[in-house]
Amino acid sequence: MIRRLLLSATAALLLSACSTADPSGPSVAGASLRGTGGLGVVIERASGQVAVVDRLQATRLATIGGLGDLSHASVVFDPTERYAYIFGRDGGLTKVDLLRQVIDRRVMQSGNSIGGAISEDGTLIAVANYTPGGVKVFDATTLELVADIPATETGDGTRSKVVGLEDAPGNRFVFSLYDTGETWIADFSADRRTPRLTRFPDIGHQPYDALVTEDGRWYIAGLFGEDGLAKIDLWHPERGVTRILDGYGKGQQPLPVYKMPHLEGWAVAGSLAFLPAIGRHEVLVIDTASWKQVAAIPVAGQPVFAMARPGGRQVWVNFALPDNGTVQVIDAESLTVTDTLTPGPGVLHMEFSPRGDRVWLSVRDQDLLRVYDTDSRREIATLPADKPSGIFFTPRAHRIGL
């Protein structure tokens, strides 16, 4: 079935990519001398592979397969921007060398996992696991296991699933326990094999995703089982968990929820943050001084990602079915939708260039990546891709909480 999905367009592309001479310099064992600040990785879920792309040239450099189940896969980069760590759904953790364009190392570290993070110092990779529930932490160079943090037992012989795993300043990882309603901080600053754990119980029912704000200060978990969000001040963890936005959640919404939104990409323009509503056709605007909702912006469907252009001038929004062919642009000053794009069916992800002048969209059902000029909304390039989902550019290496 996987082979069946490997479309002929992609096959042609692979041949083309393999046979293209690299113009950027001589090569060592097939790898070319190049800076790594303009590279990226695109998940091609259906075929268990990733594309290595050059975001500046809008070209595909290589295809790397054999990565297993890449549903919901995400990627982090080491601080040199040479290595990508890919978190698969099946517990696979794969380290890809973007210069040699090969798998450097790969481990099957659990039976079922959901994302991960790289430590502030770049030496530790943490993975959030469903089965068995907990967090495993690996040496970023060797992928040797350096710490195993089992989650709380649920009473039926299993441990809680772990979600919302994020890096935070001070070589900390922060994550939440879905089944037991907790958030934990694992602090590796003093000992990289034995983290100091801080546990916050009773943060709310069924945390399902989380984010760390770009300044590294706030960890915010969404709650599937009740309304509201749980917030922790990472500058002052001793202050405990605060509940915010009590109206936020499935209890409030009259529509069926086609897809739970992601808690990523909060725009901060001045002191405002933008959050996809659950079920409702709205993006919520939050004042981060008071953490109160100050506006709700009507949009074209159920938002999935509300992602800030770097600098925060606009927020780009994609949607769940049946509106996943549409992308809308919100102006962060007027708090109105100023543009509606129709890139094609199945827009799954958006990724901005680090200065914000370009945005790449995955259009799954067209097997395409579309590259837009952010200001003019003109399409400036397309690249074939096999059912693309997540897009990740290397400058994420330098940002907190990504």
Next chain:
Amino acid sequence: MIRRLLLSATAALLLSACSTADPSGPSVAGASLRGTGGLGVVIERASGQVAVVDRLQATRLATIGGLGDLSHASVVFDPTERYAYIFGRDGGLTKVDLLRQVIDRRVMQSGNSIGGAISEDGTLIAVANYTPGGVKVFDATTLELVADIPATETGDGTRSKVVGLEDAPGNRFVFSLYDTGETWIADFSADRRTPRLTRFPDIGHQPYDALVTEDGRWYIAGLFGEDGLAKIDLWHPERGVTRILDGYGKGQQPLPVYKMPHLEGWAVAGSLAFLPAIGRHEVLVIDTASWKQVAAIPVAGQPVFAMARPGGRQVWVNFALPDNGTVQVIDAESLTVTDTLTPGPGVLHMEFSPRGDRVWLSVRDQDLLRVYDTDSRREIATLPADKPSGIFFTPRAHRIGL
């Protein structure tokens, strides 16, 4: 004289750097295969050379000489983070290849210059010139001249000196004219050889430096000839110039000014910005919603740089003579000095790692670079360097206005 200043410590270091085998992989024509996200450049002014450093290993990789007068030199990086563009004081513009560790290209583009910028798309390098006054713009790949923007004539046969040249979103460069009191925007988004110019006359007397805020929205120029700062909203240039902080300037201060402070590194924690006072032993705190001063924090001397740790939790401050052996740390929440360090005489510059966990200091009079853990303020490494001044890490490539 330059040779005399090339200290024996540095000479020994050079030999050591040249003879060290590179552990990161095989090499092509002397260049090793490595990611470029962890590299940096340190200016060694007295000897007209730069050090290429690895900020993650805290090691010196190479020394590249023959760069001319590097007083006040600054550096920008291309988006791939492979090339550093070094702006010398004598009009020299040098492109250094950080992978091959050689000068890739070099042009003498004017008789006297003061900094420059790289365009948002990474294809244009602009240099601010005193003699002849104006801005020259070069192709980033070839250093071929692509645009020459002479400044306003001053009436005595010369043209105004240009200062405060910054990049801004939309492939724009923004700069100020010292002698004629103007700010210009040169917009290269439509035509990369013929910019569209927008001129703001009468911004105030003798602008001497400027900044663009990290969100790309505000251009703010300091005025040498009068009190106050001139602010332009780059999201709405049609709104013109606004004067802010009328008490800011030399008119207010009772002390001799040993060194005009730099308008860089404004901390934004929540909505507060931090600005070195002129002459006074204070760092000023500005509410960026109202652009009014809300506090003045007493510090150990006349501040030169007030630089925000990424994330904005602290602001690190260095000082003019006679206090240039001291660095102070301001807590951005309590608005108080929480630490005073004495790294040694002649602390000229500070550079944070992109996630903020490390800070490098140039200690000129000890011929040393000192690396601190930002949280604990413990020194974790030192590197010999020949009269180091500016320190620049490659992740600057991905930020607006740097």
